[in-house]
Amino acid sequence: MKTVLADRIRDLPPYLFAKIDELKNEQRKKGTDLIDLGIGDPDLPTPPHIVEALAVAARDPGTHRYPSYVGMAAFRAAAAAFMKKRFALTLDPGKEVVCVIGSKEAIAHFPFACVNPGDVVLCPDPGYPVYATLTRFAGGEPYFVPLRREAGFLPDLDAIPADIARRAKILWINYPNNPTAALATPDFYKKVVAFAQKHDVIVASDLAYSEMYYESPPPSFLETPGAMDVGIEFHSLSKTYNMTGWRVGWACGNATLVGALGQVKTNVDSGCFDAVQHAAIAALSGDQACVAAQRAIYKERREILCGGLAAAGFDVLTPKASFYTLIANPKGTTSIDFAARLLTETGVVATPATGFGAAGEGFVRLTLCADKARLAEAVARLRKLKL
Numbered sequence: 001m002k003t004v005l006a007d008r009i010r011d012l013p014p015y016l017f018a019k020i021d022e023l024k025n026e027q028r029k030k031g032t033d034l035i036d037l038g039i040g041d042p043d044l045p046t047p048p049h050i051v052e053a054l055a056v057a058a059r060d061p062g063t064h065r066y067p068s069y070v071g072m073a074a075f076r077a078a079a080a081a082f083m084k085k086r087f088a089l090t091l092d093p094g095k096e097v098v099c100v101i102g103s104k105e106a107i108a109h110f111p112f113a114c115v116n117p118g119d120v121v122l123c124p125d126p127g128y129p130v131y132a133t134l135t136r137f138a139g140g141e142p143y144f145v146p147l148r149r150e151a152g153f154l155p156d157l158d159a160i161p162a163d164i165a166r167r168a169k170i171l172w173i174n175y176p177n178n179p180t181a182a183l184a185t186p187d188f189y190k191k192v193v194a195f196a197q198k199h200d201v202i203v204a205s206d207l208a209y210s211e212m213y214y215e216s217p218p219p220s221f222l223e224t225p226g227a228m229d230v231g232i233e234f235h236s237l238s239k240t241y242n243m244t245g246w247r248v249g250w251a252c253g254n255a256t257l258v259g260a261l262g263q264v265k266t267n268v269d270s271g272c273f274d275a276v277q278h279a280a281i282a283a284l285s286g287d288q289a290c291v292a293a294q295r296a297i298y299k300e301r302r303e304i305l306c307g308g309l310a311a312a313g314f315d316v317l318t319p320k321a322s323f324y325t326l327i328a329n330p331k332g333t334t335s336i337d338f339a340a341r342l343l344t345e346t347g348v349v350a351t352p353a354t355g356f357g358a359a360g361e362g363f364v365r366l367t368l369c370a371d372k373a374r375l376a377e378a379v380a381r382l383r384k385l386k387l
């Protein structure tokens, strides 16, 4: 038989969490009470008014047919209104907003809208793996731009070699950042616009965590002067309203880029279930008190986990946004070994930050997706660890 799999599948980088998964299974078999702080998936339920809106819409046969490829006009208007209220941005919902089946879908399809074989795509390291993997699927070449702790996990755009910048088609940015929880400054965004203009690069900003903040609300890249000429931004309802399973979000920004993404989608998928879009409208247009309440919950959890671990002598990077926190490895340990030790000696599941790229070495990532009692228990167990 000829080789069954395409090169792009065979060439996928090794799955770095395999060792952790294996250890998790071993511990489970032994009956260890695992505290899984490895996965960024909210443990809190979707607010009831959103569930109710879905239930009502799902009972209406009018929602049962193929949806519009780019999303219902009412959904796009609700997303544009959200952008106006939250970021003071005026977007044309007809041309500058497209409904997506979760931001991952849009992030994955975007390279197909603009990357030609051989084009370079600038991807953060550590970063959400989809940027680089789907660049490769589209025939492009990822170039990893390191995010360093000493630089606030912002990329040094001046350090990108001239020949790479010349070949670059897209620059991915993601603030609040996964996995570092870093935030961008308006000044950094200005530098990004200048870089994009100088090198004729598209800026793709991933704002999946825009509403998960503990101090001031993070800005949108699109608020930066000139950004609408070069940028597209990916938004998600997943984390804001605990809707990871619902698969809904939007992309917005420059009309040409949004339109091109819409063209890819038209050829690949058939849109997001109308009833889910109705629920998303209820989420975006309704009372945002549920989001504020959730922020308060994560803030309390942050104090327990980060405060507790810092008091126990860990080098903890307490997040100002997102539900991720990085813990520095003890000296002489790799991220994978540290995560393996945490798992086998304490039953606490952490993610080695190297799973997000080589520059993640030095850290493991924990999430705040467990209740206060479990987080306190995690701290109590980690305190006993001999560093």
Ligand SMILES: Cc1ncc(COP(=O)(O)O)c(C=O)c1O
Pocket: 040, 101, 102, 103, 104, 105, 107, 128, 174, 177, 178, 206, 208, 235, 236, 237, 238, 244, 248, 249
């Ligand atoms: C940085 C980042 N972007 C995008 C996503 C995708 O989220 P969704 O597809 O649920 O909108 C995630 C999910 O964890 C993420 O961490």
